[in-house]
Amino acid sequence: MKLHITAVTVAAIASLALAGCSTSDTANDNAATPAAEGSFPVTVDHMYGETTVDALPERVATWGFGTTDAVLALGVVPVAIPSAEYGGGDDLMYPWVSDAIEDLGGQTPVLLDNSAYELPVEQLLATDPDVLMAPHSGLTQAEYDAVTAAGVPVVAPPEELWSTPWRDVITTTGDVLGRADEARDLVADLDRQVTDAGDQHPEFDGRSIAYVSEAADVYYLLLPTDPRVELLENLGFTTPESVTSLSNGESPFSTTVSAENISTIDADVVFTQVDTDQALQEFLNSDVSRQIPAVAKGAVAGFVGQEAGSAIGPTALSIPFFLPTLVDGLADATEVAGS
Template sequence: MTIRRLPLAALATLSSLSLVLTACSSDDEDASSSAGATASVAGDTGVSVNQASYPVTFTSPWGDSTLEEAPTRIATIGYKDADILASLGEVPVLMGDSTLNQEVWTVDAFAGAEPEKTFTYADDGSIDIEQLAAAEPDLIVASQMDLSDNYDELSKIAPVIAAETEDDISGNWQQTLTSLGEALGKQADAAQVIEDTTQAAATVREEHPEFDGKSISMLNYFGLDTIRYLNAAGTDAAKLMESIGFTTIDGSDGFGSDNISAERLDDTAADVMVILDNSQGQIDDLLSNPTFQAIPAVQEGRVLVIHNKAFDTGESAFTVNDDDEQQKGNLAWALGYPGPLSTQWALETLAPLLKNTVEGTSADDSQ
């Protein structure tokens, strides 16, 4: 039996991710309940010390889930959830093996520890729910997912931290982190992580006034037939760019999760164009496309191409524009699934690249 997710070919699509439960044999009692204290939302922590208090209830559009005692076996099934948990000094009992392979920021935070179990996303993006149940979690973190078809099935295994509102499905790691702080009695730690991440963005914005007011479009490129808009309005990626001074183009929320046809590339025009190249050698098809070339930012050299090596070699590395020197880390992943650790890492890594791009110093590389 499986929980189905978007395939990894859909990396960094920040519209609603959905799980499709095809079968389940769990006979456990439904853990869903409305009793207890509701976990606070991001920005409303209001705590200065860590304090555990149970039961605690986590709300979602699909039901409430109550945690009766401190969890010790937390399973993370979303792409960014291990990152969020690691920011609180915790290691999940179960997570995707792609985290170990691609998220250097999360692995570094584990400080030598490893999860007890990992799972592999299938080619079609499915997750084996039997593996999830076999890990015997006492809390499941499933952020940025539409659980309308299977929230009840997951909550039979363990209480679930999910999106608190439908808007949170498109991205709100702060809400997930705050809920985890409630679950672990680490409210102050969670608030501090949010503050540190906010300050990291503020520092970048202060150091790079050239970003202020510039519009930015980030395209996740797998080939001309598979182009997705990454920083649509309201997504975590859009909020990340806005936090350092960039603006989101009008109408970006209309792109959704659908592929953008080559003929519509001019609709993505912005002052700065960022291409996350996952195409395994097809980048010239985009760079030479007449519609893409007609975008003023492209003509003026304000294009940043980040070549993701994960699909070429399996390495957690990237190269920039025409430079063959590899840099460590999956920057496309960090931008596509930003949590607190990946956000801080991505800001430090991306800021100097964006500076060059805004100044148009990569003109020769992007043509």
């Protein structure tokens, strides 16, 4: 799979796959290596109480988004990971995940069926995990209770489902894997990568941007609290008041926008992500979309494909994978905005 980005100018507008092996196959190859700074037991507070991990976990399972990436980035191949129906390709794994597994040389993890966003408890327990890491997930109380009742410690989201910042996913994972210092160094390095990328493009500094998407004639705006918008702001862009003022309180991360209010989105650049080239052209040519001044001008960074849509969510592995493509597309759109 290849990432496809289109920076649009005015002239240019015209089922479960199990991959892996048995429990015995992964017992040694995917074992965690003790880190010098690690000390146990480790206790993690979360929305369902607290979890204590008594010893360095050797068989790590992951659930949700971003945690698999954190575990791999810290040098451990999990025994089980969620399948990636959206953006994962034929093997149901994100390319940056499969690349990391290959680089580490571990056995391919069992893919936990994520098609219904419900944890397959029996499938998970069959992999004999020492811990289930799910700090950024939709893990329910019932799922948590079922896994812990089987004697497997579970690290659940700290406060709310699907709301843990990507940096906290990494540091929490590092604490549980006995690699706290390594995890914090990793976060600092990722932040440096983003800052350096922004420094190489001073034209981003102070430019306003709106993250707009459309589905079934409904328009969505992502707000600065969303990690994807945060990443754009870390590169130097700003979110204009014309975007934040449209928030209706239905979600802390996004808001819907009616057709009659779409023209009030006043940003230098529009960022959007769609699944197909046809969907991008429909967005660009729509009479509604073109009420946004930046769309009418062609100052749009449009990313095409499920892989790109997944990659823009910042994780320990997706940031270095996607950052060069992201920056190139934003640079082209910013050039159009300034013309």
